[in-house]
Amino acid sequence: AQSVTQLGSHVSVSEGALVLLRCNYSSSVPPYLFWYVQYPNQGLQLLLKYTSAATLVKGINGFEAEFKKSETSFHLTKPSAHMSDAAEYFCAVSRGFQGAQKLVFGQGTRLTINP
């Protein structure tokens, strides 16, 4: 069975500081990994995805994530936080086979940006 653990339900950083949101996964097969962002009262928007190509994945809005198989991690980073980055972030894992494209989500991390 696949699962995702997001370390820290709340993360607070100052504007301009480094953003680091942690995600560890468990999967019996090579995983596909995703980060989604959810702004208040909105659906989920895909930030980036890892699909067994390059281990460092660049996404939208300056975010990137690195797949580390040895650590079973897929942490999300952004060098300099902006006020507009305040949102809920979800890490998700998928088996990525031709059948049901089921995503298993973590519990989410709420990111707060301090001025």
Added chain:
Amino acid sequence: ETGVTQSPTHLIKTRGQQVTLRCSSQSGHNTVSWYQQALGQGPQFIFQYYREEENGRGNFPPRFSGLQFPNYSSELNVNALELDDSALYLCASSLRGNTGELIFGEGSRLTVL
């Protein structure tokens, strides 16, 4: 691209009632998935539809059912509503064979009293 649209955006029901939520998938997408997101939680997979048939189901009871129509739009039906069914219901469309890249709608927030 028109994106994924869901209706209604908010609704209130009482315990025991039935509810139908609707979703129009993004143009060109042939697969629709439904997720339940309880307050403060990550979304949980309910089921997926492809070619008008259920194509995978999560750990939800049979009173959660769905339909997909020839134009790929979809409905989620929940019978005998319980208080714990209160949640944001998210619809997502994708192209079958895609590596799990789902396009989500803004959701329907259901409150059961």
